[in-house]
Amino acid sequence: MPVDNKINVLVERTDSIVYHAESDLRKDQGKGWIGGNAPDFFDEQDDLIHEGNQKYVFYLTLVHPFKPESMISIFIPEDYEEYLENNIYPNCSIKVIEHPISTESTKERFTNPGLIKHIISDGTLSNDEKSMDQSFLIKVGGNPRLIQNEDYYFTKLREESFSFLFQVDEDGYPETLIHDDYSYPFGFGSLYIFAIIGATEIEHPVAGFWQFS
Structure with a gap:
């Protein structure tokens, strides 16, 4: 990702990078x-993920959009409550x-029985304002598209100098993603990921x- 794009996406936040889910598994891992x-x-990392009786x-x-040698993985508790x-x-x-x-x-030690595997597409650069009206699975940078715009969500994050990195939006799920008899993990909502974003x-x-809505 060119440096100027990184500035536009994470500093000025005029642009964002959007990704979609694709069911064509004949592709590589996208x-x-x-x-x-x-x-x-994570094959031998049970102790890193599970916490006591709480299983994940x-x-x-997602391949890190600004560190191609890294990935960012997300795990959720089995217990919705x-x-x-x-x-x-x-x-x-x-x-x-x-x-x-x-x-x-x-x-399959961490596999979520409610989800059917889909590939995440290559990211495309989008004007941030336009991205607010798009359907997407993941949006990196720009400004978060919030369901509830309340300051208390951000209070501690701002105190510790975290900035918005990306969100995963269930509005962008394909119909083929959720197994029958299972619910959306986030109640047809969105998950917001933050990070310490420095100059380099x-x-x-x-x-x-x-x-969730």
Whole structure:
């Protein structure tokens, strides 16, 4: 990603990068995937993901838009009530982990039974204002498209110098993504990821909060 695009996307926030989910699995792993098995980086990482009796399932992984050697993977608790009650940083129980590029594992230890694997498309640069009216699975940079625009979601994030990095929006789910008899993980909502965004580095991605309609 050219430097000027990074400035437009993460500093001036006039542009954003949008991604979509595609069901054509004959492609390579694209820019990541949603559903399916976790990256093989996590094959022996149960202790990193699970916490005591609280088990987690894999949600998605995205090639870092500004660090092509890295991926950002997201895990959500199996227990919906757990992350419904803990939905705002620093008490957001969604796990966001940056790690080296990995292929999909053959093991199903973290697989979410409610999701059918889809590939995440290449990102396309979009004017941020126009992106607010688009359907997308992931939007990197620009400004977050919020469901509830309340300051308390941002209070602690701002105190600790976190800035918006990307969101995952369930409005962008294909009809083929959710198994029958399963619900949308975020209640037809959106998950917002933040990070410490410096002049040269993007560090410590975290789940800032999630909202539903």
